[in-house]
Amino acid sequence: MDDDGRIHLQSFLATIQDLSHDPSISSSKSDMHECTSLSLMKSLGSYREIKTSFDLKHPPNQTSNEWNKELAAFQPSDPLFQDSVDDHEDYLLPTSFGRKQKLTYPRKKVKTNHLFSAGHSFQTTPFSLILPRSIESKCKRSGKKQVEIKNSLGSSYLLRSGMVLLKNYLTLSNQVDIVNKCEKLGVGQGGFYQPGYQDGAKLRLQMMCFGRNWDPQTKYDEDCRHDGSKAPPIPDELILLVKNALQYSHSLINSEDELPMMSPDVCIVNFYATSGRLGLHQDRDESSDSLSRGLPVVSFSIGDSAEFLYDDKRDVENAAKILLESGDVLIFGGKSRHIFHGVKTINPNSAPLPLLKQTMLRAGRLNLTFRQF
Numbered sequence: 001m002d003d004d005g006r007i008h009l010q011s012f013l014a015t016i017q018d019l020s021h022d023p024s025i026s027s028s029k030s031d032m033h034e035c036t037s038l039s040l041m042k043s044l045g046s047y048r049e050i051k052t053s054f055d056l057k058h059p060p061n062q063t064s065n066e067w068n069k070e071l072a073a074f075q076p077s078d079p080l081f082q083d084s085v086d087d088h089e090d091y092l093l094p095t096s097f098g099r100k101q102k103l104t105y106p107r108k109k110v111k112t113n114h115l116f117s118a119g120h121s122f123q124t125t126p127f128s129l130i131l132p133r134s135i136e137s138k139c140k141r142s143g144k145k146q147v148e149i150k151n152s153l154g155s156s157y158l159l160r161s162g163m164v165l166l167k168n169y170l171t172l173s174n175q176v177d178i179v180n181k182c183e184k185l186g187v188g189q190g191g192f193y194q195p196g197y198q199d200g201a202k203l204r205l206q207m208m209c210f211g212r213n214w215d216p217q218t219k220y221d222e223d224c225r226h227d228g229s230k231a232p233p234i235p236d237e238l239i240l241l242v243k244n245a246l247q248y249s250h251s252l253i254n255s256e257d258e259l260p261m262m263s264p265d266v267c268i269v270n271f272y273a274t275s276g277r278l279g280l281h282q283d284r285d286e287s288s289d290s291l292s293r294g295l296p297v298v299s300f301s302i303g304d305s306a307e308f309l310y311d312d313k314r315d316v317e318n319a320a321k322i323l324l325e326s327g328d329v330l331i332f333g334g335k336s337r338h339i340f341h342g343v344k345t346i347n348p349n350s351a352p353l354p355l356l357k358q359t360m361l362r363a364g365r366l367n368l369t370f371r372q373f
């Protein structure tokens with residue numbers, strides 16, 4: 001396929017959107033099962049396992065075989081799009097403080113097996129979050145129907161003591177602003193790079209920091225950047241968003257003991273291509289004061305959605321799994337500050353189209369984690 005890949009992606013998405021409004025499409029089947037409450041959780045809701053399966057039918061003007069062939073052949077040329085699309089996935093989500101939550105769009109999973117890969121590289125230097133101009137203009141011309149992003153505050157979940165998920169908390173305009181800020185700061189000195197370890201193993205993501213540099217090998221050593229660059233300050237608007245999200249969480253759980261307030265002075269910005277991932281780990285390089293007080297990590301997700309794992313131990317098989325979508329804010333502090341967590345997969349083609357249209361964000365997921373050192 002030629003460099004037209006992005007157009008195909010847009011058409012593919014638009015087709016799915018069209019189909020979802022087509023009565024001939026078989027309705028999504030959704031059944032929910034009670035799941036045992038975890039003892040760690042306080043009384044603000046109960047966990048439920050939500051199983052959602054999808055049965056996308058072929059468009060009326062195509063036979064099922066033609067449609068399946070087209071789906072199977074879908075393989076855009078941008079290296080950042082090159083992942084195989086396979087089965088649908090089940091997600092574990094709690095109820096929204098008692099209400100059942102239904103997931104209503106097709107999920108895709110990326111086939112990748114390694115958390116880290118030595119020398120894995122999709123590097124263009126400098127790395128840009130934004131699609132190249134040639135692809136951008138083709139996208140704009142395609143003129144396909146866009147899906148509205150939800151602007152109202154979504155549901156909120158207490159996942160366990162000290163761990164809160166605010167669905168769709170960031171507005172479209174917040175998300176656009178964050179992408180633009182990260183792009184501006186990410187392409188220059190001190191911007192995105194693919195971090196790794198001394199032995200040559202690389203993380204499967206691009207990273208940069210605000211406030212203070214952090215690196216998997218050198219931790220919070222300010223001199224970790226080979227170009228000697230210092231981390232730019234965290235933009236004020238982002239600090240405000242973090243504090244508002246924490247305050248909002250306090251209004252939900254009625255307790256600052258469970259989730260202490262913090263004032264972010266570090267932000268790690270990760271960008272995952274659709275083949276990106278991050279192994280289960282603990283965030284434990286902040287100061288002992290910050291860690292012992294359980295000062296929370298506040299995480300913003302933008303772009304393609306991700307399967308996020310968390311557990312008390314490093315146990316990928318048994319870890320709880322949630323879907324983090326564009327606009328979601330996840331907070332873990334207090335008793336959950338030391339959870340193991342990681343990103344299992346990025347779901348291709350799952351970013352909101354208005355966000356892509358306004359930012360030309362490339363395929364993948366932008367994640368910002370704010371901490372107080």
Ligand SMILES: O=C(O)CCC(=O)C(=O)O
Pocket residue numbers: 268270278283299308341342343367369
């Ligand atoms: O991308 C995410 O959701 C998690 C990122 C993370 O855990 C980290 O940067 O330490």
Ligand SMILES: [Fe+2]
Pocket residue numbers: 281282283341
């Ligand atoms: Fe982390």
